Amino acid sequence: MAFEGLAERLQSTMKKITGKGKVSEQDVKEMTREVRLALLEADVNFKVVKDLIKRIKERAVGQEVMESLTPGQQVIKVVKEELSDLMGGEQSKIAVADRPPTVIMMAGLQGAGKTTTSGKLANHLRKKHNRSPLLVAADVYRPAAIDQLETVGQQLDVPVFSKGTDANPVDIARDALEQAKEEHHDYVIIDTAGRLHVDGDLMAELEQIKAVVDPDEIFLVVDAMTGQDAVNVAESFNEQLELSGVVLTKLDGDTRGGAALSIKAVTGKPIKFAGMGEKLDQLEPFRPESMASRILGMGDVLSLIDKA
Amino acid sequence: EKTRQSFSVKLNDLIARYRKVDEDFFEELEEVLIAADVGVNTVMDLVDELKMEVKRQNIKDTKEIKDVISEKLVEIYYGDDDEEVEKLNIQEDELSVILVVGVNGVGKTTSIGKLAHQLKQEGKSVMLAAGDTFRAGAIEQLDVWGGRAGVDVIKQGEGSDPAAVIFDGIKAAKSRNADVLICDTAGRLQNKVNLMNELAKVNRVIEREVPGAPHEVLLVLDATTGQNAMSQAKTFSDATDVSGIVLTKLDGTAKGGIVLAIRNELQIPVKFAGLGEGIEDLQAFDAHAFVYGLFADLLEEDAE
Numbered sequence: 354m355a356f357e358g359l360a361e362r363l364q365s366t367m368k369k370i371t372g373k374g375k376v377s378e379q380d381v382k383e384m385t386r387e388v389r390l391a392l393l394e395a396d397v398n399f400k401v402v403k404d405l406i407k408r409i410k411e412r413a414v415g416q417e418v419m420e421s422l423t424p425g426q427q428v429i430k431v432v433k434e435e436l437s438d439l440m441g442g443e444q445s446k447i448a449v450a451d452r453p454p455t456v457i458m459m460a461g462l463q464g465a466g467k468t469t470t471s472g473k474l475a476n477h478l479r480k481k482h483n484r485s486p487l488l489v490a491a492d493v494y495r496p497a498a499i500d501q502l503e504t505v506g507q508q509l510d511v512p513v514f515s516k517g518t519d520a521n522p523v524d525i526a527r528d529a530l531e532q533a534k535e536e537h538h539d540y541v542i543i544d545t546a547g548r549l550h551v552d553g554d555l556m557a558e559l560e561q562i563k564a565v566v567d568p569d570e571i572f573l574v575v576d577a578m579t580g581q582d583a584v585n586v587a588e589s590f591n592e593q594l595e596l597s598g599v600v601l602t603k604l605d606g607d608t609r610g611g612a613a614l615s616i617k618a619v620t621g622k623p624i625k626f627a628g629m630g631e632k633l634d635q636l637e638p639f640r641p642e643s644m645a646s647r648i649l650g651m652g653d654v655l656s657l658i659d660k661a
Numbered sequence: 662e663k664t665r666q667s668f669s670v671k672l673n674d675l676i677a678r679y680r681k682v683d684e685d686f687f688e689e690l691e692e693v694l695i696a697a698d699v700g701v702n703t704v705m706d707l708v709d710e711l712k713m714e715v716k717r718q719n720i721k722d723t724k725e726i727k728d729v730i731s732e733k734l735v736e737i738y739y740g741d742d743d744e745e746v747e748k749l750n751i752q753e754d755e756l757s758v759i760l761v762v763g764v765n766g767v768g769k770t771t772s773i774g775k776l777a778h779q780l781k782q783e784g785k786s787v788m789l790a791a792g793d794t795f796r797a798g799a800i801e802q803l804d805v806w807g808g809r810a811g812v813d814v815i816k817q818g819e820g821s822d823p824a825a826v827i828f829d830g831i832k833a834a835k836s837r838n839a840d841v842l843i844c845d846t847a848g849r850l851q852n853k854v855n856l857m858n859e860l861a862k863v864n865r866v867i868e869r870e871v872p873g874a875p876h877e878v879l880l881v882l883d884a885t886t887g888q889n890a891m892s893q894a895k896t897f898s899d900a901t902d903v904s905g906i907v908l909t910k911l912d913g914t915a916k917g918g919i920v921l922a923i924r925n926e927l928q929i930p931v932k933f934a935g936l937g938e939g940i941e942d943l944q945a946f947d948a949h950a951f952v953y954g955l956f957a958d959l960l961e962e963d964a965e
């Protein structure tokens with residue numbers, strides 16, 4: 354789908370209403386229709402879109418048109434402010450436990466990017482923060498999951514704790530924590546198997562791991578290409594595990610990434626990192642502002658408005 | 662599903678909730694389809710068409726519109742095609758090559774394991790080629806699946822040229838008189854031009870080495886993916902001649918509705934559905950069951 358930016362789509366709508374003193378209800382209605390479509394095309398959950406459009410309408414109707422902005426731009430400005438608010442302004446850091454090691458637990462659907470992100474986090478902690486992480490291979494289900502993490506560990510020269518595929522993930526996590534204490538690692542990153550949020554047994558397993566290692570961070574790893582289902586996934590994982598944050602992966606693709614907005618809206622949890630490629634140094638802090646622009650497909654227009 | 666109600670019966674359930682065809686009715690229909698990730702444009706077009714039809718035929722009662730909706734949805738999926746094009750193109754007495762492609766983590770390697778098992782059960786001799794030489798542990802993963810399915814895996818070391826591995830695979834498959842060779846490839850996002858070129862090269866090697874091959878290029882799509890799946894389908898079709906889709910992870914709560922739009926716009930049929938991580942969890946795609954599934958939540962709510 355060749356995405357038309359929201360800006361272009363609004364142009365024709367805007368032409369009809371330039372030169373007005375006030376943004377009328379009809380103007381807003383026509384423009385929010387385009388905004389709604391843009392958000393849905395970006396995979397923002399339809400319920401989240403509904404709430405958002407309601408708020409935008411309330412705010413936009415009856416506003417005085419500023420000299421420097423057309424009514425259309427003004428609506429965009431409101432949209433952007435609402436989106437940015439929703440995405441959350443603050444940029445988050447990784448927790449540090451009072452007494453090391455700090456335990457990070459990774460969770461998410463199959464194929465989301467947990468194992469890769471575990472490696473990236475280990476790399477990040479060591480390079481940027483001069484820490485000594487231990488990676489833990491707690492996925493005993495996926496074929497060659499342990500090989501994968503061990504290869505990643507080798508590439509980074511970071512140790513990987515594993516007990517093979519016959520061990521129980523809960524025991525693996527417990528023993529890994531013991532070893533980390535003995536060997537004075539200050540971070541423990543537990544890679545878990547991908548699982549469906551509706552898989553009762555496997556979700557219970559995560560709860561058990563959590564109970565045993567008492568993590569300082571529980572990250573939900575989410576594929577940025579996720580569609581409407583992102584809310585169900587994030588809501589379930591959050592209810593069952595009480596997440597501390599989210600990592601959005603595969604943002605190096607051409608997806609709009611509306612899932613980011615959906616997840617933030619339903620969980621309120623910060624998106625802390627963005628995966629920007631398959632390589633282990635391709636992890637970036639998440640930037641809520643630029644995500645809002647990306648979802649709308651309109652970076653340039655927004656920066657113009659910022660200057661206005 | 663225990664009771665295989667017909668498509669129209671299910672739709673009937675949905676529509677029975679409304680006595681009148683009004684804005685609410687259309688709004689809910691629209692929401693159900695959007696929530697299932699059916700392409701936004703497809704949904705809007707469908708609802709517009711329905712509204713027009715309702716006006717034209719002066720329909721007031723939801724019962725009457727039922728037929729129109731089911732007709733339209735099935736029409737969107739099938740177009741003018743016969744319903745029976747979803748079969749895998751396997752040659753009778755010569756080697757068939759299947760190339761499996763898609764973005765990262767969608768389920769390519771797993772689906773290959775399942776498919777190898779299925780074909781072997783049907784009495785075919787199957788071989789696999791480990792064309793993902795990039796991702797950590799990818800070769801080992803395919804190897805495990807080869808072991809589970811009881812088929813040979815042709816591989817080279819990590820970091821070797823994928824086209825060379827596939828070339829090797831073809832040579833081995835020919836010399837061992839295999840019926841089917843299934844080629845795994847590394848996951849790649851469709852906007853990575855270099856990686857898409859690499860895929861086109863792999864495709865050319867297959868074309869050159871086996872006349873009429875690849876007999877199938879299967880694009881694996883994750884049902885959890887939203888609108889981006891359309892862009893995946895388009896770009897992968899440019900690099901290779903995608904002949905069918907494997908829609909994975911349908912055992913979750915995502916519906917994968919975007920395949921309706923993909924079928925409608927690009928005429929690519931879904932051939933298989935992935936329904937779990939086990940070796941048996943691959944089924945021939947059933948379009949009717951799929952379309953029921955789009956409405957499942959609504960029907961469940963209704964039953965409560």
Ligand SMILES: Nc1nc2c(ncn2[C@@H]2O[C@H](COP(=O)(O)OP(=O)(O)OP(=O)(O)O)[C@@H](O)[C@H]2O)c(=O)[nH]1
Binds near residue numbers: 463545603
């Ligand atoms: N382009 C891109 N690919 C990524 C990114 N993160 C992960 N991947 C790829 O996505 C695929 C799946 O990644 P994994 O780390 O194996 O995912 P996982 O969640 O551990 O998967 P399971 O353990 O099977 O549930 C691999 O091909 C990774 O290379 C990213 O940020 N960008």
Ligand SMILES: Nc1nc2c(ncn2[C@@H]2O[C@H](COP(=O)(O)OP(=O)(O)OP(=O)(O)O)[C@@H](O)[C@H]2O)c(=O)[nH]1
Binds near residue numbers: 763765771
């Ligand atoms: N629930 C469920 N999980 C699946 C299905 N198909 C694959 N998976 C899981 O999804 C994850 C990724 O599968 P892979 O087969 O490694 O995917 P891939 O496309 O080969 O990944 P890359 O090679 O890294 O691009 C694994 O954890 C699989 O077990 C399915 O139909 N249902």
Ligand SMILES: [Mg+2]
Binds near residue numbers: 495544547
């Ligand atoms: Mg993993």
Ligand SMILES: [Mg+2]
Binds near residue numbers: 769793799845846848
């Ligand atoms: Mg693979």
